Amino acid sequence: MIKYTVVIVDDHTLLSQAIEGMVNSFAKFKVLYTCKNGKELTEKFSESAKFIPDIVLMDINMPIMNGIETTEWIVANYPSVDVMALSVEDDDNTILKMLKVGAIGYLLKDTEKTVLEKALTEIAENGFYHTKNITNLLIESFTGKRKAEIAFKERELTFLKLACSELTYKEIADQMCLSPKTIDGYRDTLFTKLNVKNRVGLVMYAIKNKIYTP
Numbered sequence: 001m002i003k004y005t006v007v008i009v010d011d012h013t014l015l016s017q018a019i020e021g022m023v024n025s026f027a028k029f030k031v032l033y034t035c036k037n038g039k040e041l042t043e044k045f046s047e048s049a050k051f052i053p054d055i056v057l058m059d060i061n062m063p064i065m066n067g068i069e070t071t072e073w074i075v076a077n078y079p080s081v082d083v084m085a086l087s088v089e090d091d092d093n094t095i096l097k098m099l100k101v102g103a104i105g106y107l108l109k110d111t112e113k114t115v116l117e118k119a120l121t122e123i124a125e126n127g128f129y130h131t132k133n134i135t136n137l138l139i140e141s142f143t144g145k146r147k148a149e150i151a152f153k154e155r156e157l158t159f160l161k162l163a164c165s166e167l168t169y170k171e172i173a174d175q176m177c178l179s180p181k182t183i184d185g186y187r188d189t190l191f192t193k194l195n196v197k198n199r200v201g202l203v204m205y206a207i208k209n210k211i212y213t214p
Helices: 015-024 039-045 067-075 092-100 113-125 131-142 154-163 169-175 181-192 199-208
Strands: 004-009 028-037 054-060 082-087 105-108
Touching: 004 039, 004 092, 004 113, 015 028, 015 039, 028 039, 039 067, 039 105, 039 181, 054 067, 054 199, 067 082, 067 092, 082 092, 082 113, 092 105, 154 169, 154 181, 154 199, 169 181, 181 199
Parallel strands: 004 028, 004 054, 054 082, 082 105
Antiparallel strands: none
């Protein structure tokens, strides 16, 4: 079977190794090598054609040369190489910056293994991969209008479902392995997004829209 080649660019060694093992377990893919930042990648690309992969999995926050700068360089110099962001950053502005410089996909690092494999397969076979949330974000960016359907980030949905339980916000933070301050941020964002003023409003919205079934 012909395998698509992948390069991982991430400054966290243990995480990079874990992603490498995951990708190598996929039938259609194999990892050529890993890099700790964009500068290492540009040096590898310039060294030999055998180091040019089909797909680059790109972290964003890295020293020396970050993911946005590196993606822009790849698109300008090696347009045949597809770049998919794989990051902990879920800020809309960061996502848009990556997409605008040429990334053809964006996933968070807590994505399920099956989703990562699906994303790589669609990129290899169709040339891009966008989740529903990313599609809505792009539509809003180019048209200035948000689709009628509210788009949730995965962690927002997780928080919303847990908010329907008897757990306190601190207990929700512990269960999601996040700080109470981050949980407060999700809560306030959902208050604004759903136009509600309290936790009862969150629960009523979740039940009405079948996000949570009591």
